[in-house]
Amino acid sequence: MCQRRQELLERISEWCDQYGRGRDCVRLLAVSKQFPADDIQTLAGCGQSAFGESYLKEALDKLDMLSGLNLEWHFIGPMQSNKTRRIAERFAWVQSLDRLKVAQRLAEQRPAELPPLNVCLQVNISGEASKSGTDPADLPGLAAAVTGLPQLRLRGLMAIPAPTIQFGEQRRAFARLRDLYDSLVTAGHDLDTLSMGMSNDLEAAIAEGGTLVRVGTALFGQRAAAPAAD
Numbered sequence: 001m002c003q004r005r006q007e008l009l010e011r012i013s014e015w016c017d018q019y020g021r022g023r024d025c026v027r028l029l030a031v032s033k034q035f036p037a038d039d040i041q042t043l044a045g046c047g048q049s050a051f052g053e054s055y056l057k058e059a060l061d062k063l064d065m066l067s068g069l070n071l072e073w074h075f076i077g078p079m080q081s082n083k084t085r086r087i088a089e090r091f092a093w094v095q096s097l098d099r100l101k102v103a104q105r106l107a108e109q110r111p112a113e114l115p116p117l118n119v120c121l122q123v124n125i126s127g128e129a130s131k132s133g134t135d136p137a138d139l140p141g142l143a144a145a146v147t148g149l150p151q152l153r154l155r156g157l158m159a160i161p162a163p164t165i166q167f168g169e170q171r172r173a174f175a176r177l178r179d180l181y182d183s184l185v186t187a188g189h190d191l192d193t194l195s196m197g198m199s200n201d202l203e204a205a206i207a208e209g210g211t212l213v214r215v216g217t218a219l220f221g222q223r224a225a226a227p228a229a230d
């Protein structure tokens, strides 16, 4: 698994170079959903420190098992507003924030002794093809409201475009997200994270300026089809 990670990091560096962005242009988030704690421990032993999970119950079991390791956990899955407390208490980042009600709950529930919860707003850049993510038209208002909440720190944007193997289409979708990001920066938001790119569209995301890629299958192998129940 270390070798697979090393090869992936090298490919990422080459793309960073190729697109004129400097060698360490993106952070690698290892998406460990549906993979066992043992796999996470192995990858952590190779130097990987940031992990992403999508299903809360499964994630909490693994966080408990791995609490001795100093890992940075990102919640990247859909959130029900009645299940935010554990997310606020146990994670360093939430990348799938897409509505104010959930933001308010996370802000209230983030323990005062912890640093602010880092958040990315998830944007629906594919219209009908996706149910998750805020509508781009609502983004400026949501960003302003989230910035006003205590114990949350708005870091940037995340999106999962409709899957396509066509490189040009992948780039166009990511370019839309980058434009939205640039508009928020122009409006005065202090952002540093453009979370885009997964196993099958990494190169396009790097070409379009992504700063954090979320990679599951290219690191861990194929997941079983059915997601774990919450």
Ligand SMILES: *Cc1c(COP(=O)(O)O)cnc(C)c1O
Pocket (backbone or CB within 6 Å): 031, 033, 054, 076, 077, 160, 198, 199, 200, 214, 215, 216, 217, 218
């Ligand atoms: C599962 C998942 C990923 C990783 O997808 P792969 O295709 O396995 O790399 C990235 N982001 C989110 C939000 C996910 O749910």
